[in-house]
Amino acid sequence: MEVVDKAKLPYVYTVDELISMFLAAYGREEARGSTAEPAFLKQKRLEIKRIVASGKALASTLRKMALGMPFLDRLHPFYRDLVDVVFGAQLYKHAVAKVGNAHLAVRAIAKEAITAVRTAPDKKALLRARQMYKARIIDLLNDLGPELEKLRDVATFLRKLPSIDPNLFTIVVAGAPNVGKSSFVRCVSTARPEVAEYPFTTKQIHLGHIHLKGDKIQVIDTPGLLDRPLSQRNKIERQAVLALRHLAGVIIFIADPTPHSGYSLEMQASLWREIKTEFTAPAVAVLNKIDIATPQELERARALFNPAAEISTINCHGTKEVVDHVLHKYYVPQALEKLRARARGA
Template sequence: MEVVDKSKLPYVYAADELISLFLTTYSREEARGSTAEPAFVKQKRLEIKRIVSSGKAIASILREMALRMPFLDRLHPFYRELIDAVIGARAYKHVVAKVGNANLAVKAIAKEAITAVRTAPDKKALLDARRMYKARIIDLLNDLRPELEKMREIVVFLRKLPSIDPELFTIVVAGAPNVGKSSFVRCVSTAKPEVAEYPFTTKQIHLGHIFLRGDRVQVIDTPGLLDRPLSERNQIEKQAILALRHLAGVIVFVVDPTPHSGYSLEMQERLWREIKEGFSAPAVAVLNKIDIATEEELEKARAIFAPIGEISTLNCRGTKEVMDYVLQKYYVPAALEKLRAAARGR
């Protein structure tokens, strides 16, 4: 399975850029040949050269843009389903196919125009063939305008995605909005996600790493989840679901026992239960905001979530101990099994 290779993503031309390039390439060709050659024959040869060069340039660009887009069916399920959730698999394939097929349409138009020029009986017919060729190519590029704009949006989205390696051990940090997930990831890894005091700051997945004796562990900060059925979740929430489903070696569920997140313990408990029952990866809970939580709030949360640790992401208090526990209990056995598997394969 492939991942999204950002280095291979194309520059996506706007329709107006392609039209300008087409006209510039067309007019760049100059007349060549013997001065003794009849003017009409010379003009035909020039028109054919212009058609060949301009048609080839546009067809090549369209083909290259389409071919450099990731093939959806070859992508790792995480990336494939993420694109489907955010963009729509059908919309993605339509855009890539239409842009790719347009290169064949350009070639067909150019071929017909060359035939029209060669068989033109007089200068008027020659000029008509030229006019028709230019108009048809420009119409085709204008018709591609919505797909080109959409392709540019897709490429911008793909470039913003973190370079996640599905083969690495991954700790996925989940929970309701504004409970301190981003702050936790910032405390324990190389990630520097945006942190703010309002819900839904995390608009897409952020990635950090922990380096362990030459090995890497991924830590993923997911957008906040809300307590409602999957069918009712928005695109931001679906990104978190996909990370949990396809990437998690272990899920760290961050709980806010205080009222400050705006989400009750009861709501967070339902979400916790959904995660434990709905995903194959093991899940552990962590209580955050112990610096402002009352003892009564902490006792209530302890009874519900049986946390492996209690932390304050304001100053990263307790976060190292939590991560040490998670790595020892879940990463180390997975790493050892990976080494054994590699040894068996020799």
């Protein structure tokens, strides 16, 4: 399965840019040939050259744009489902197909225009053939407007998405909004996600790394989840679900025992139970904000979550120990098994 190569994503032109490109390619061709050639024949030959040059340039651009976009069926399930959640898989496929097939329509229009030019009996008919050619191409491009906009949106979204490698061991950080997930990722990895004191600051998946000797661990900060069925969740929440489903080697669930996140302990506990039930990756609960939580709040949270650790992301207290724990318990056995497999293969 392929991952998205952002360096290979094409520039997706707007309708206006394509029209300008088409007209510029048409106008670049100049008359050449013997001065003894009759003016009308010379004009016909120039018109055909302009049609061939502009049609070829436009058809090539449309085809390259479509072929440069990722093919969903070849992508890793994480990327494939992500495009489906945010943009709709069928709408995206339709847009790629329509833009890609448009190069055939351009060639057909050009072919018909060349025939009309060759058979034009006079200058008036030649002018009509030229105007008809330009008008049909511009109409075709205007009709591609929604599909071009869709491809631009997808390409922009994928360029902004972190370069996630589904083959690396990945720690996915999950929890309700505003419980300290982004702060945790800042503490333990190279990521620098935005941190703010209001819900839904993390509107996209953010990626950080932990560098070990000869290896690299991914840490993914997901948008906050709310406790409701998947079908009722918004696109931001469903991105987090996809990360949990497709990428997680282990899930660190961060809970806030205080009222500061705006979400009750009962709601967070329900979400914790759902994650443990719905996802195959092992999950570890961690209590955050112990620097401001009361003894009563901590006692109640411990009973609900049976946490593996208690931390404070305001000063990164205990965060390194959490990562060391999950790596030793879940990553090291996998790494050792890979080494044994390589040794057996050798």
